[in-house]
Amino acid sequence: MLDGNAVRSVDRAASLLIALGESQGEAGVTELARRLGLHKSTASRLLATLQKRGLVEQDDDSGKYRLGLAVVRLGGHAERTLDLRSIAMTELETLARSIKETTTLETLEGDTALTIAYSDASGMGRDRSGRSSPLHATAPGKVLLANLPEREVIRLSKVGFTPYTSHTIVRIDLLLEELARVRKRGFATAFGEFEPSVNAISVPVYDQRTSVVAALEVRASGNRILPSRVPELVERARDAAAVITDRIGGVAASL
Amino acid sequence: MLDGNAVRSVDRAASLLIALGESQGEAGVTELARRLGLHKSTASRLLATLQKRGLVEQDDDSGKYRLGLAVVRLGGHAERTLDLRSIAMTELETLARSIKETTTLETLEGDTALTIAYSDASGMGRDRSGRSSPLHATAPGKVLLANLPEREVIRLSKVGFTPYTSHTIVRIDLLLEELARVRKRGFATAFGEFEPSVNAISVPVYDQRTSVVAALEVRASGNRILPSRVPELVERARDAAAVITDRIGGVAASL
DNA sequence: TACGTCGTTCCGCTGGACGGGACGCGAAAT
DNA sequence: ATTTCGCGTCCCGTCCAGCGGAACGACGTA
Structure with a gap:
């Protein structure tokens, strides 16, 4: 031996x-x-x-x-049985600590976004994974929607979009425009659209075939995430997403 | 040992x-x-x-x-180095013999469809794989186009669509309508659109993740493939495509 | 607390896996 | 056309890697 x-x-x-x-x-x-x-x-x-x-x-x-x-x-x-959470956890923790904000990883679960991994800036907060959130009103939800066929988005619109705050997008035409922006820019934002005082950005996480398997989110309460800070956070999030994709064995696709 | x-x-x-x-x-x-x-x-x-x-x-x-x-x-x-031709060859030959028509397998190669496998009804004709044909004017070409993002189709339209016969679709709006039909029906037809006397049907071949990796075509000269015969040929082609997908290790998706 | 099951580790035994060498085949060089 | 070379496969004697058995610690259940 x-x-x-x-x-x-x-x-x-x-x-x-x-x-x-x-x-x-x-x-x-x-x-x-x-x-x-x-x-x-x-x-x-x-x-x-x-x-x-x-x-x-x-x-x-x-x-x-x-x-x-x-x-x-x-x-x-x-790939179907991959433990994406374990793969991603180190990167989420590292990113959360370095930018001093909460990070999450969300996957599509039926008509909602499911948090499969979560890390706050201390790395010691309680695990808030396992929760669902709406697709139309969150940054990762928009990333996931943007990578679905348009007919899926239209099907969802028939169920109706709950207006969580006065900023929530509830009109299908405005949502489709927003999703087109997400595709074009390669990231999504949400400013007080689901929870009034929570702002967030999100980027896609690819598998090795340019399919979107998850959305990586950076979120914060209060005015810590203002539009001026978005480019930096997007770049940091993309770097983390690329590491996750590389671990899965792919090459991150540029939108 | x-x-x-x-x-x-x-x-x-x-x-x-x-x-x-x-x-x-x-x-x-x-x-x-x-x-x-x-x-x-x-x-x-x-x-x-x-x-x-x-x-x-x-x-x-x-x-x-x-x-x-x-x-x-x-x-x-x-998957990237898979010999799809070898995998599919038996099925193409079996199908060609049983329906007494020519069958081909086409993949996307840049802006054309490439024949990677070919079988005529005798199973002994010369191998005509390796050839390219246009996307907009052939049945498998339409299947492959139908599974590309619409912006790719629009980009191709800027190069222009060559009118091979009087039946060739050359207007982008008419082509997009035709591709919508292909997506809806799950198969494509071409009646004298590339070669005047050649009619064909084609169905998608999926990998194991509902991505389209090829288009399986049944083609014939003269009036052997009339609209009345299309349903039978489509069903037979779908059966063969499902076997190929199963060999790759996937589950054929229903469109 | 006791028992059963699991996964791991250790150890002596032996036959499975090894490397060396030969062979046939096909392509390249002459 | 012939010779040479490199490849992949096969055979065989040798020996130590891989095996099964047993023991152990950990964990869950009654």
């Missing part, structure tokens, strides 16, 4: 998969063996075993190996 | 990954060991090795394992 408690041949096989993931499409036995410091008969045998389970496949013509369909399926499943 | 030339511990580790993919989110050491007929110390050791490479992760509270971030990344990479 080498390397702590790792099973050597499994560790080698895993390295082969990861090396294939890092290569441009495909690689040969000899090349992979060289890259990983393995004997080519060892690499060949390990690859043949991975191929048996569909984790790799071999091109009939060139003899080179690439990742197989079973990896696509496992990847899809892994 | 058991089971042909497979490396036993690698085969076992791969089985663990696949079992995790088949489970609802996560599973424990003892459960996985039972399911695969392994000793639990063996399962524990193999899982620890997979965890070391990020292929699985263990929940801190429950001790259960789930697929890890490295699998999400590998899955994304595998």
Whole structure:
């Protein structure tokens, strides 16, 4: 047993998969063996075993190996069960401490936004995740709406938009305009639209395919978030969102 | 060396990954060991090795394992390098033989549709893949356009739409209407719009996340595809597209 | 408090995995 | 056209990695 408690041949096989993931499409036995410091008969045998389970496949013509369909399926499943909260938590805490405001991560849950991660500036406040909030009246809600098909927004309008404050957008035409702005600018704001004294900005968090999986929010009570401060907060939020996307394994798309 | 030339511990580790993919989110050491007929110390050791490479992760509270971030990344990479043509070829050939028409699979390539797989009714005609055709004047082109943001369609209209025949749609307003119909019906038709005597229908092929990765086309010369025959061909094409999606590892979305 | 189950760790044993070398094949060089 | 080279696969003797069994600590339940 080498390397702590790792099973050597499994560790080698895993390295082969990861090396294939890092290569441009495909690689040969000899090349992979060289890259990983393995004997080519060892690499060949390990690859043949991975191929048996569909984790790799071999091109009939060139003899080179690439990742197989079973990896696509496992990847899809892994993404569905991913613990986005754990992935994002460190970044939210770091951002909250450095800008001295509350940060949250919201995902779409039916017709609402769900807080899946939360951090206040002290990093020691009580966990307020698990809460729902409306889509039309919050900054992350607008980010999530902006990335839905327009017919979904129209469907929601038929249920009606609750006017939480005098600033809440309740007319469908004005909301659609606002969502167009969100798409154009790549971030959303909400000034006293859900809670009278709460201002917030939000940016999208992408998975590795430029799909929006969450909205990252910076929020504050009182007049701590004024329009003049928005550009700085948006930039900081985007940086944090890009780190989260990178952890998921993607490349942050620019809106 | 058991089971042909497979490396036993690698085969076992791969089985663990696949079992995790088949489970609802996560599973424990003892459960996985039972399911695969392994000793639990063996399962524990193999899982620890997979965890070391990020292929699985263990929940801190429950001790259960789930697929890890490295699998999400590998899955994304595998999808990008997937050989869609090989996956789809059997289905295209089967469909072509059974309906006695030519079938193709088209993907978006810049501003055109690219034939990545082709089969005629005999299954023995020469391979006509690798060819490009216009988006606005072909059935698969319309399917691909219908799944792009509208601003992409408008951008294309600025280049202009070549009138290949007297039936080609060249006005942007008429094309947008046609694309709305495609989205609504879930399939596209083209009657002599690119080549005067060629009629075709096309349906979307999804990956596992309801993204359209290709358009499957049934085409014929002369009057073999009349409007009365469209429903049957669309149904057959959808069935073939669903098989392809299932092979990729997804669930076909109903439009 | 006692019991059962889980996941982890340790250890002796042995057969599975290894590297070395040979081989056939196809492409490149001559 | 022939020769050379590199690739991937296969075979085989060797040896230590991986195995199962047992014990242990932790945790949840009765």
